[in-house]
Amino acid sequence: MREPGTEILNVPSAEQMQVLGRTIGQAIEAVDAPFIIALEGELGAGKTTLVGGILRAYGITGPVRSPTYTLIEPYETASRPLYHLDLYRLTDPGEAEPLGVRDLLTGLAVLMIEWPARAAGALPAADLWVDISYPATGTDGRRLRLTPHSLNGANVVRRIVAAIPELRQLSP
Numbered sequence: 001m002r003e004p005g006t007e008i009l010n011v012p013s014a015e016q017m018q019v020l021g022r023t024i025g026q027a028i029e030a031v032d033a034p035f036i037i038a039l040e041g042e043l044g045a046g047k048t049t050l051v052g053g054i055l056r057a058y059g060i061t062g063p064v065r066s067p068t069y070t071l072i073e074p075y076e077t078a079s080r081p082l083y084h085l086d087l088y089r090l091t092d093p094g095e096a097e098p099l100g101v102r103d104l105l106t107g108l109a110v111l112m113i114e115w116p117a118r119a120a121g122a123l124p125a126a127d128l129w130v131d132i133s134y135p136a137t138g139t140d141g142r143r144l145r146l147t148p149h150s151l152n153g154a155n156v157v158r159r160i161v162a163a164i165p166e167l168r169q170l171s172p
Contacts, residue, residue: 023057039130058079081110083104129147
């Protein structure tokens with residue numbers, strides 16, 4: 001059973017994951033507040049690829065790498081600051097507090113947090129939770145569960161589905 005507002009998307013390729021990321025970035029532009037995206041999934045599932053698409057929506061070009069060792073990669077754009085966080089290396093949620101994540105939530109900041117469960121209870125609540133998984137054996141692509149946890153998150157999910165309805169999975 002799906003949580004209210006949750007959408008399941010089937011993303012067939014890395015290129016389509018980038019398109020989805022750009023669509024997410026464009027949908028966030030309509031939000032007049034800071035926005036937090038939590039990204040969960042196995043290693044190699046496509047979290048950083050999705051973040052790369054979001055960054056492209058804001059005009060960031062060049063390769064996007066997960067900040068596994070620096071933990072936070074900031075990006076300044078004309079419209080809002082963006083922060084890509086990778087918490088994979090954290091071994092305890094208490095290690096997140098010195099990062100100053102809450103201090104990043106100024107103005108119209110967007111936080112894209114990979115591995116947020118590693119800092120459970122130490123992070124601000126996400127507006128949108130994205131779980132990326134591999135589909136059934138023998139098929140390509142990825143399955144994404146987008147679960148909004150705020151009104152802004154629900155509005156972003158609606159905009160995404162309206163922009164690329166062909167990715168929507170109608171049944172669980």
